[in-house]
Amino acid sequence: MTTLTSREFNQDVGRAKREARLEPVFITDRGRPSHVLLSFEAFRQITGQTESLVDLLAMAESPAAEAEFESRSRWETREERF
Incomplete structure (x- = not known):
C-alpha cells in the first residue's frame, strides 16, 4: 500500500x-x-x-444518449446563472 x-x-x-x-x-x-x-x-x-470505452462511445451515438446529454447541458446552463 x-x-x-x-x-x-x-x-x-x-x-x-x-x-x-x-x-x-x-x-x-x-x-x-x-x-x-x-x-x-x-x-x-x-x-x-x-462497459468498455468502445461501448460507451457507441452509446453516445444513440438518440437516448443525445437526450441525456441535452438535459445535462440545460442543467449546467441553469447552474451557471446562479
Whole structure:
C-alpha cells in the first residue's frame, strides 16, 4: 500500500499515477487519509462497470444518449446563472 501526503502528491503527480497502476494510493491531509487514487481499471472492477470505452462511445451515438446529454447541458446552463 502506497501512502503519500498531499504535499508529496502535489510535487510528484507522475509518481502517484505510476503507483496507482499497481495498487491504490492513499493521499493524506494532515496525517489522515483524505483521498484514494486508483487506476481506471481498478475503479471499473470495484464498481462492477463492465462497459468498455468502445461501448460507451457507441452509446453516445444513440438518440437516448443525445437526450441525456441535452438535459445535462440545460442543467449546467441553469447552474451557471446562479
